[in-house]
Amino acid sequence: MSQPKPTKAYKNLEFLGSPDARPIRMLAEYFEPLQRFRRNHIQDTIVFFGSARLVSRADAEAHRADVLRAMNAGGGKAPSPRLIEELQSAEALVHDAQWYEDAVELARMLAHWSLTLPKKHRFVITSGGGPGIMEAANRGAQLAGAKSIGLNISLPFEQESNPYIPPGLNFEFHYFFMRKFWFVYPAKALVAFPGGFGTMDELFEVLTLVQTDKLRKRVPIVLYGSDFWKKIINFQSLVEFRMIDRKDLSLFQMFDTPKTAFAYLRKKLTELYL
Secondary structure (H helix, E strand, O other): OOOOOOOOHHHOHHHHOOHHHHHHHHHHHHHHHHHHHHHOOOOOEEEEEOOOOOOOHHHHHHHHHHHHHHHHOOOOOOOOHHHHHHHHHHHHHHHHHHHHHHHHHHHHHHHHHHHOOOOOOOOEEEEOOOOOHHHHHHHHHHHOOOOEEEEEEOOOOOOOOOOOOOHHHEEEEOOHHHHHHHHHOOEEEEEEOOOOHHHHHHHHHHHHHHHOOOOOOOOOEEEEOHHHHHHHOOHHHHHHOOOOOHHHHHHOEEEOOHHHHHHHHHHHHHHHHO
């Protein structure tokens, strides 16, 4: 009596999910995106980094209105400390929504410009695929009628893909370092909006690669929101303490309007790659 056929190694899901197959999973996160990029004729990208916590002005104002309704439902009683704190948070969200709106507009302007270039699929807008500034970047590209890319990551707290990414360019990574590779490898420019640990991690990795000449290409780096960046990171003190050279301050430029950031990026990308 013949034995049942054994499972081929590449069909063995138990093996593929094991520690022994980790190198295979890493390679899969290189070759599968590579195949999809080639299929979609992606030549190069403009990457947007920024907070996942920001929302559009409309959503922020709607949230503030909900908090105000909850406060008014108290029948004239003084609002609780929790509601007061929620209102302060809602007001801050409305204020910071300008960064979301600016990211939408800057991505729209860049995507619209890219569609006018002789070769299609140049400087495709790319984000981390989630909410906040990531959503804003993909949304702006969609408004321009252009495709965009979302490089999402599996997290313990589920990060859903935003609805503005074409299905064929919506990725889900397990390994942060493979996700970072696909952020940087095809990138010809980087725009960093205000954000937290993840944004800082991604920004400083790219700055380090540029500073140490690990990138053969020149990558214009824009820090959007100068008040935020100057308050959060004292670059001048890094120079004064001799932790970086003064020339390293030229690795990035700061802007506060979509129009000025777009003009700079269009000029640099034209000079370097067109």
